[in-house]
Amino acid sequence: MIMRGDVAVIGVGMTKFDEHWNKQLRDLFVEAALEALDDARVSLKDVKAMFVGNMGSGMWVEQEHLGSLLADYLGISGVPSLKVESACASSGMAFRLGLMSVTAGLHDVVLVGGVEKMSDVTTSESTHHLATAADREWEAFYGMTFPGLFALIARRHMKQYGTTREQLAKVAVKNHKHGSYNPKAQYQRAISIEDVLNSPLVADPLRLLDSSPISDGAAAVIIARSDIARRFTDTPVYVLGSGAATDAIALHDRDDITTLRSVVLAAKEAYNMAKVEPEDVNLAEVHDCFTIAEILAYEDLGFARKGEGGKLIDEGVTELGGKIPVNPSGGLKAKGHPVGATGVAQVVEVTLQLRNEAGKRQVSNAEIGLTHNIGGSGASCIVHILGRGRR
Amino acid sequence: MSDMSVPKTPRIWQLAERRYRLIGSKCLKCGRVFVGSRKVCPQCGSRELEDVELSRKGKIYSYTVIRASPMEREKYGPYIMAIVELDDGCKLTTEIVDCSPEEIDIGTEVEATFRKIGEESKSGVIYYACKFRPVAKGV
Numbered sequence: 001m002i003m004r005g006d007v008a009v010i011g012v013g014m015t016k017f018d019e020h021w022n023k024q025l026r027d028l029f030v031e032a033a034l035e036a037l038d039d040a041r042v043s044l045k046d047v048k049a050m051f052v053g054n055m056g057s058g059m060w061v062e063q064e065h066l067g068s069l070l071a072d073y074l075g076i077s078g079v080p081s082l083k084v085e086s087a088c089a090s091s092g093m094a095f096r097l098g099l100m101s102v103t104a105g106l107h108d109v110v111l112v113g114g115v116e117k118m119s120d121v122t123t124s125e126s127t128h129h130l131a132t133a134a135d136r137e138w139e140a141f142y143g144m145t146f147p148g149l150f151a152l153i154a155r156r157h158m159k160q161y162g163t164t165r166e167q168l169a170k171v172a173v174k175n176h177k178h179g180s181y182n183p184k185a186q187y188q189r190a191i192s193i194e195d196v197l198n199s200p201l202v203a204d205p206l207r208l209l210d211s212s213p214i215s216d217g218a219a220a221v222i223i224a225r226s227d228i229a230r231r232f233t234d235t236p237v238y239v240l241g242s243g244a245a246t247d248a249i250a251l252h253d254r255d256d257i258t259t260l261r262s263v264v265l266a267a268k269e270a271y272n273m274a275k276v277e278p279e280d281v282n283l284a285e286v287h288d289c290f291t292i293a294e295i296l297a298y299e300d301l302g303f304a305r306k307g308e309g310g311k312l313i314d315e316g317v318t319e320l321g322g323k324i325p326v327n328p329s330g331g332l333k334a335k336g337h338p339v340g341a342t343g344v345a346q347v348v349e350v351t352l353q354l355r356n357e358a359g360k361r362q363v364s365n366a367e368i369g370l371t372h373n374i375g376g377s378g379a380s381c382i383v384h385i386l387g388r389g390r391r
Numbered sequence: 392m393s394d395m396s397v398p399k400t401p402r403i404w405q406l407a408e409r410r411y412r413l414i415g416s417k418c419l420k421c422g423r424v425f426v427g428s429r430k431v432c433p434q435c436g437s438r439e440l441e442d443v444e445l446s447r448k449g450k451i452y453s454y455t456v457i458r459a460s461p462m463e464r465e466k467y468g469p470y471i472m473a474i475v476e477l478d479d480g481c482k483l484t485t486e487i488v489d490c491s492p493e494e495i496d497i498g499t500e501v502e503a504t505f506r507k508i509g510e511e512s513k514s515g516v517i518y519y520a521c522k523f524r525p526v527a528k529g530v
Contacts, residue, residue, distance in 0.1 A: 124462040131461055137406055138427050139484045142508065142520065143457060143464055148472050151455035159453075159497055203455045203472075204492065248433060252474045252482040253425065257453065 004273050005390040007102045008229035008236035010109075010222050011040020012348040016184045017217035017336030025061050025117040026073045032218035032341075033074050033113055040222040040232050044074070047222075048107035050081035051098045053091025053114035054340035057083075059129040061117050070113070085340075087133035088289060090114060091219070092343025092373030092382030096242050098223050108228060113220035114345065116338035126214050130339070133376035135250040147211055147290065149251050149377040151203035154292035157258045158205070161307030163295060165205060169196035170313045171291040172209050172333050178320060179330025181361035186215055186336030210291040215336035219345035226390060237351045240368070241274030241385035243267060249379045258307075260378035263300035267372075267383045271302075274385040276368060278302030281324060281385070283353055283363045285346035286372040288331040297372050298326070301383070320361060328353060328361045343373035343382060354388045400511060403518045410520035413503055415481055417443040424481035447503040448526065449477035456492050463509055475501055475523055489524040500526040 013035025015028050023031075029052070037044065050071055058064045067081035084094035091114025098112035118126050131140040134149060157163045173193055179185035191209060199209040222232075229236035245265035248254050254261065271277065278301060286301070288294035295309035303324060304312045312318055318326035329335045329349040332342060350369035352358045371384045408414065409428065416429040420437035429440055454473035457464075464470070471487040473495075487495060488506065495501075501523040510517040 122462070124460060124465045127459060128461040128463065135484075137402070140461070142472070142484055142522075143461070143467075143470060143486055144472050144484050145457055145459065145461055147459060148455050148457050152453040152472075152474055155455065155497070156453045200458070201456070202459045203457050206455075250484065252452075252484050253433070257474075 003099055003103050003242055004240055004275070005238045006226055007099050007223050007239045008226045009239065009347065009351045009386065010224050010229050010233045010236050011036045011042060012221050012351045013039055014184060014219035014345055014348050015217045017186045017215045017338055017345070019119040020216040021119065023216070025057060025063065025115055026069060028117065028216060028218040029070050029113060029115040030073050032115070032220040033111060036111065036220035036222050042109060042222050042232055044076050046109045047076050047079060047111045048109055049079055049101055050076065050111045050113070051084055051094040052081070053084050053094035053343055055085060055087050055090050055116060056129050056132065057117070059132070061120060086380045087375035088287070088337070088339040089343055089373045089375030089380045089382050090340040092346070092371065092384070093244065093380070095221070095344055095347055095384065096244055096382055099239055099242055102223060102225055109222065109224045111220060111222055112344060113218060114341035114343055115218035116340040117216050118214045118338060119216050123214065139250050139252070145203065146377070147203040147206055150290040150292055151206045152251060153257050153296070153377070154205055154290070157292060157295065160258055161310070163310040165197065166193060167295065167310035167313050168210055168291040169193045171288060171294045172196050174313065174319050175288060175327050175331040175333040178328050178361055179334025181359065182330045182335060185330040185334050186213055187330070187334045206290055206292070212289045212332035212337035215338040217336060217338035217341050217345070219341045219348050221344055221347050221351065235355045237354045238387050238390045239384060240276065240387045240391060241270035241272070243269030243273070243383045245269070245381055247379050249376065251377045258296070260296055260300050260374065260381065262378050262381035263297065263372065263374065263383070266381040267301050270383040270385050274387070275391070276385060280368055281370045282366040282368050283325045283328055283350065284370040284372060285329060285349050286326055286331070287342070287374045288327060288333050289337060291333070293374070294326065294331070301370070301372060320363065325363045328358065328363055343371070346371035346373060347384065347386070350386050354386060400516050403516055411505070413445045413447060413521050414442050415445045416440045424479050426481055426483040445481050446477040446479040449475045449501060451487070451495055451497055451499045451501060452476045452482060453497060454487060454495060471495070473523070486522040487524065488522045495525060502526050
């Protein structure tokens with residue numbers, strides 16, 4: 001309970017998410033970090049610590065020790081800086097560690113970032129690297145992949161609750177439409193249900209356009225103790241709640257694969273800390289690595305009853321203009337998914353929305369926003385709730 | 392392709408017997424059965440677990456056809472992957488072989504069959520494990 005409203009996001013930055021063939025991981029990170037520093041009007045010497053989310057730089061670009069490398073290239077060597085890894089939830093977790101370091105009284109101003117450089121290798125190499133977030137010996141060894149794991153979830157959800165192929169497609173259609181309003185999205189074009197249903201199968205029943213892309217990119221935020229936030233900015237956004245949880249690493253070791261227990265647990269912690277209910281949330285950035293994951297998120301975050309996530313997309317509740325817009329940024333599907341950058345990029349979007357600076361994709365009268373970042377097939381989850389007011 | 396593409400020989404040997412003979416862990420307190428070796432039961436917290444031979448028959452719990460392969464299977468083509476729920480209650484991830492996707496569904500009865508999974512290199516270790524195939528009807 002110690003964190004409610006005690007920490008504010010005072011600056012945000014991110015690169016365009018894209019295939020950045022001519023940029024290196026460190027270039028992307030520094031670009032996002034400098035944008036966040038300038039946005040916060042914070043100087044390099046004000047940054048007292050850094051946390052960087054990254055899933056697999058050792059595999060993708062043969063570079064580890066990112067904390068030191070990136071502090072060096074950002075020009076803040078000397079401060080403590082470390083890499084945080086929790087697969088695709090790496091930077092969501094880095095954000096939480098940043099919050100903890102501020103609320104613990106260790107640091108007043110902290111930079112939290114996330115970065116991934118995935119496009120330097122072939123797709124099949126990336127598929128292999130991503131599968132290290134599953135159980136290497138008892139899932140990936142046998143040939144299981146990430147699209148495969150979410151396909152298993154989708155097939156069960158369709159069987160148990162009657163979720164339809166079209167409902168899954170509608171998630172991608174919605175997020176592409178939202179992405180078309182986001183100048184930093186990897187894909188800024190609308191697609192149709194037919195486009196999704198006619199795209200190549202990746203892992204039945206999931207198709208290419210059900211899947212988030214392979215992306216390069218970085219995102220960064222500056223956080224500070226709330227009582228000093230206004231020294232830097234007129235528009236602090238407050239962190240009201242933070243929840244984190246884990247689940248069995250292997251999908252087969254879970255009792256019911258149509259619900260992600262880590263999400264239910266993390267959401268409960270975050271809602272309790274923030275003293276808000278799901279119906280109080282005005283917008284959410286959720287982890288739609290595959291379309292089925294957004295349907296699960298609706299249910300596990302309490303926006304819909306279990307099994308009724310598909311209905312929510314049918315009714316347009318989660319579109320811009322709906323009751324609770326989900327993924328106004330375009331989500332992982334259209335904005336892109338440089339895995340280690342995703343969690344912080346979600347915080348960037350919610351902060352812009354709460355500051356009323358989201359341009360064409362602005363959610364009107366947004367007071368409370370939620371981020372939902374999962375690692376692997378849901379073996380880790382981080383949920384954050386941010387507010388325009390400290391409450 | 393980097394040499395991270397394939398499992399490393401020591402790790403293959405460490406798990407060879409468990410994979411060849413389909414040996415898992417059973418919690419003596421709550422009775423739950425797991426693939427792999429565990430010292431603590433994640434369901435009840437008991438430290439009393441023993442190795443058991445897993446059931447070699449079960450039913451498909453969910454399945455998919457992998458069409459975008461990881462690099463160690465780049466030339467392997469589409470293949471069926473599933474979670475199978477064994478008769479002893481253990482669930483595991485496995486490949487389904489000797490059939491086409493049209494011949495299976497959730498609930499299809501399957502049985503273990505010893506197969507090659509891959510090889511480390513032309514002269515390196517070949518690794519094996521159990522895959523599953525539909526139980527022949529009328530047998």
